[in-house]
Amino acid sequence: MDDQTRMLAGLGGLGGLSQADVGDPDSVRKQQSLGQPQQDIGDILQQIMAITDESLDEAQARKHALNCHRMKPALFSVLCEIKEKTVLSIRGVQEEDPPDPQIMRLDNMLLAEGVSGPEKGGGSAAAAAAAAAAGGSPNDGSIEHSDYRAKLAQIRQIYHSELEKYEQACSEFTNHVMNLLREQSRTRPISPKEIERMVAIIHRKFSSIQMQLKQSTCEAVMILRSRFLDARRKRRNFNKQATEVLNEYFYSHLSNPYPSEEAKEELAKKCGITVSQVSNWFGNKRIRYKKNIGKFQEEANLYAVKTAVDAANVSAQASQANSPATPNSGSSGSYTLSHAGDAYLGLRSLDGDGVSVTPAVQQQQVGTEDVPSMPFLFHTCLQCSDLFPFPQSYSPSLECRALSWKRTPPSSLWHCFISFLRQSSTAIPLSPSC
DNA sequence: AGGAATGATTACCA
DNA sequence: TGGTAATCATTCCT
Numbered sequence: 001m002d003d004q005t006r007m008l009a010g011l012g013g014l015g016g017l018s019q020a021d022v023g024d025p026d027s028v029r030k031q032q033s034l035g036q037p038q039q040d041i042g043d044i045l046q047q048i049m050a051i052t053d054e055s056l057d058e059a060q061a062r063k064h065a066l067n068c069h070r071m072k073p074a075l076f077s078v079l080c081e082i083k084e085k086t087v088l089s090i091r092g093v094q095e096e097d098p099p100d101p102q103i104m105r106l107d108n109m110l111l112a113e114g115v116s117g118p119e120k121g122g123g124s125a126a127a128a129a130a131a132a133a134a135g136g137s138p139n140d141g142s143i144e145h146s147d148y149r150a151k152l153a154q155i156r157q158i159y160h161s162e163l164e165k166y167e168q169a170c171s172e173f174t175n176h177v178m179n180l181l182r183e184q185s186r187t188r189p190i191s192p193k194e195i196e197r198m199v200a201i202i203h204r205k206f207s208s209i210q211m212q213l214k215q216s217t218c219e220a221v222m223i224l225r226s227r228f229l230d231a232r233r234k235r236r237n238f239n240k241q242a243t244e245v246l247n248e249y250f251y252s253h254l255s256n257p258y259p260s261e262e263a264k265e266e267l268a269k270k271c272g273i274t275v276s277q278v279s280n281w282f283g284n285k286r287i288r289y290k291k292n293i294g295k296f297q298e299e300a301n302l303y304a305v306k307t308a309v310d311a312a313n314v315s316a317q318a319s320q321a322n323s324p325a326t327p328n329s330g331s332s333g334s335y336t337l338s339h340a341g342d343a344y345l346g347l348r349s350l351d352g353d354g355v356s357v358t359p360a361v362q363q364q365q366v367g368t369e370d371v372p373s374m375p376f377l378f379h380t381c382l383q384c385s386d387l388f389p390f391p392q393s394y395s396p397s398l399e400c401r402a403l404s405w406k407r408t409p410p411s412s413l414w415h416c417f418i419s420f421l422r423q424s425s426t427a428i429p430l431s432p433s434c
Numbered sequence: 435a436g437g438a439a440t441g442a443t444t445a446c447c448a
Numbered sequence: 449t450g451g452t453a454a455t456c457a458t459t460c461c462t
Contacts, residue, residue, distance in 0.1 A: 235441045
């Protein structure tokens, strides 16, 4: 019995075709339709047994012969078609998945945190952003910053190595399955489309594993970040010198305690803190001062005197040098003199209903505020308290609280203020116009 | 230990 | 975007 014959004998299910009929599909149909007697189960079993008795070489040879048979492609495609129509069509609908929003979110986050995407500066940029958000000092910040960066790099490394492993496993498994299916497609109906589908299923499975990996990585980054930020919350008070510099600026700019970006930078440099810390400090100071001007009176007086003395010293030095130029007129960096302005207010004169200030103050006020703000006025009153004994019952801060710093005070408060001045004129000599 | 002081954060606003 | 107001969390001081 040659291979061809034996193979055909093995194809008993096809209806026991004779060798002469095998090459002709029409004769197959004809014989089936004629109701040719089916082989009984015993015959089939016998044939199966015969196959198991075959040697490997024989089986390979038969397989090869089967693959080469000219009927095979036609039968294969018919069976594939039937399979496609019955089994595969059921799950063939949900083929093209839209990109999972969850994965997109995770991807974006990993990219933003510098875990995925290009390595260059990724982690450090995120760390810097976190540092900026936290507004930590540059000195201790650098230590924590590098620590954060190192940990982030570690997470990044683990993430990438795991991702690589998954991708490798995915591709290996896909190849394996593809080869297996291709191999099997020689003996059973597996269309290329089905193989593609199988590959897609495998990829989906692996991408769900990847999503878990991404989720875990995101969690790790979040934990790291929160720890990093928590560490930064552990604040330290600024040193005495820094506080002094900030207070000096604040009280010498009491009418407008809003340092420009340049001034903030300069202050930050002087104090050894960040610009955002300067902003925080001024934010806190303004609000706390405004809330309780009385409490800050002593401090304000202290700085007013200090600044005035400093100004006087520099002025004396300038006149000693016989220089006609205004001291500090050419300096854009230092504010001590050029803005000593408000500090002089404690020593200023009063004239009429308006406020007459020293030339230095006038220079500062013109163009910034035509009308002094309420905290400014009340602070002035308090600074003058040695000269003007205000009644204890009156608390300017109560009125001030309701007003924002720069808002022009309502006329009633102006009148209130002026009436105080009038009352006070009995205590000390004032010009009749007061 | 407990309150005050203070730097940082957050929500909201213009 | 920068400011205010409230609040939190930590440090300082008594």
